[in-house]
Amino acid sequence: MIKTYYESGMGLSTERQAVVFDFGDCYTKVGFAGEAGPRSIVPSEVRCPKDGRTRKVFDAVKADEQYNLLVEFIHNLYFRHLLVSPKDRRVVVVESVLCPTSIREMLAKVFFMHFEISSLLFVPSHVVALSTLGVNTALVVDMGATETIVIPVYEGVAVLHAWQAQPLAAKAVERQISDMLQEREKSNQSEGYANLTEKMIEDIKVRACFVTTLGRTQKAREDKPCPCPPSVNYLVGPGSNMLNISGDIRENAFNILFEQDADQISVSTMMLDAITKCPIDMRKPLAENILLIGGTSMAVGMKARIKEELSYLAASAQYSEKLKLRTFKFHSPPAKENYTAWLGGAIYGATDIVSTRSLSKEAYLKDKKVPDWVSLIYNTLNEGVKRSI
């Protein structure tokens, strides 16, 4: 009896790969621990069976509704993408530091109560992303869908008081494109702007827009703009009209992330501010170990622009006194930026950590709560190692 129980692998799933999830506001990455890439990257949305409309999974207002959406979404991930039964399998969830406890509790409830998984481990995205490099120190910049988050990690420990988060990410760029198109619509009525959906705006962003250089932006600010890049014709749905995307939109939409208007905050100042908030001896190692992750950092020209901005700002009056930094170095992990955090989770998920640190089903059922130690935010792998070496 006991033997068959073990053979069926229950409670002892080291042979069975854990499933690794990275739930994003817009895209969810899902796959198995120990693999080199996610099996699928899918929009974080479900189709409502009643009215056929798609709904964002993390947009629900009521708890019950949120629960149902998550159940539906995760069910699809298991049965359409992973093709394994959820029951009695381990789960690793890559979470952002900013993930609210309510979402964490909800995920635990869905996974344990509905899918009957055997154990659950939350790993913080910025810390696990470092395991795709094998380093302990880096300035992790996560440019996702709604927010850009900058977290310095030093010797495996997140310097939490220095982190920065701003809504300077994909959604801001898309809003900018939408605004710029609307602006033109006012002067030129005949274009099919009104028919554009959110998805199309994103498509325009991904396929037509790029991040221009600091030099050109500065010239434009001084009212000496360079000639615009060529415009692009965009087909709005089959049979509809062509929409002309101007060179101005293509070139300048992403600038919203780098504008230092009223509040003086841009993606690059966030990075420098995060470094400034760290003790002096950490600053150089951080500046020389920058890790850009998240889909927004995949935009054409983004890394070049960030590098240019950092060098320029570090030498400017604003920072040169505070920060004596001149070189910035960037990592390139063996993954695409939008799933780097997932890969970190997949690497963690293949180690003994899943058996020693996970919250087990039995423990969860006892209190129906997620204790703090389940997340490795305050309590990382490398910390322990440092002590032991």
Add this chain to the structure above:
Amino acid sequence: MAYLVRNDIVQYACTCGQLRPISFLYFCRHCLKLRCGFCVCHEVESHYCSNCLEILPSAEARLKKNRCQACFDCPNCLNTLAVRGTTVSVRDPDDPGKVNSQKKYYHACFFCRWTTRDVGLPDQAVQTVSANGWAQKNTSNVQRITVLLEHAKLLGMLERHEREQREKKFTARFRRNFTHLPGLTAAHVRKRAGLPPELPAPSTIKVNLAEFQPAVAKETVPELPTDIFTKELDIGTVTTLTQRFAQPETQPDSIEGLLPSYKHLSTKQSQRCRECEHNVSKPELNPASIKFKIQQAAYFYVPEVRIVTLEPLIGGKPSEVVIVFINPSQHPTTLSFITLQEAEEEIKQHQTEGTTDTAVQQGEAPLSLSSLTKPVTVVEEPRPIDISMTGEVQLPAADVEIVLPPKDDAAEYDDSGEIQQFHDDPKIVIHRRANKASLRFTVVPKTDIAGENCVIGFAFRYTYVNRISTPAIATSEQKPQKVQLCTRIFMNCGKILEGTQ
């Protein structure tokens, strides 16, 4: 008429509180309860390719990362690619004057016309492509990730060493607890305690760790292409996110980088009751078969309810609704009607009775033998039903019983109309035929909500013949058990009209 058979008109309340049409419900013959897709446990039964209908054993499917090795998806539109044959002329190498014709194959998409030639993939000499030339692998990444994985595993082991040192006292205690049991080895104990197998010595781990080379950051980053400010862009040559995500590890941004991908497999799934762990649905293995080995659909067991005719619904005015009840089972059944409140109380009572024996074993030490041999069953709390009633229904008195004869497949074609005597109240039963009876109900829609749908709810009891003998019953009496079950029904009777005074 189409309105009356639409599947969201009559909904049954599942045991878990979800509302579903009867065709979406299961009936667990062991628990005698309704189950729906939400409250059963879904399991992957088999993997197959939906294009070639090849079945793959689970182990192989896992090895092949859930991909069929013979079929391909179009990287452009994600439909299935088809094999096309062509004849090409090749100059004979031995006799330069002669031209041989040769059969060659390539893959093309019938939906978007993408072909493997578009991205410069060579035509193949055989029809069943082995496709090793196409495989989209990022080998340098995979090698590096293997190294990183090893490194992380070593770190993990080191950490565990530490932890176990710290917890030595505790560990020693529970080891003793276990070792008095016969036939247990240390390895067994570790397994039981959910611990991974024994570790290598810390010194060995540290030696291995020292060989690892961490990544080195560089000052160089990918630059913006210089011609981007002058070159015309054809947006058709840039991939969409959907196309990129279909190849997560490469995510090419130009359509030239698109490669056919092995077709993703589909699954057949079985459904299991979470309370008693019996299957309520289990498909046949053969991918081409649409039959089931087990299919405990509710419409085989639970009387079906349909609206037959409706009078116009006017706020505050009683109107007549004729509802037909159909007995799908092989046994006669007796119906009686109760209100939702009565039904809820009955259900609550059942639950409190039930919990004594199905209680989840909690609070015990997680290592105790009982929790190891008997996995804890987790059942989600039933939820309150999420629907608001916009009409009252007047039910026949609780002691009115309507007997429905069993379903007789032959009778469907028998028009002789052999009349059985049922002693029905003609005010209630207006029509009977075989296993069906049409009953008259009165509905009073609420006032002042003209234009909204009139939703009513009630419950009915029905007798069910349980032919599955539980061990306890099997010893005492072998005869099928007659039990009384209860189900809650919600009906959308259509729009409430404006009252005309």
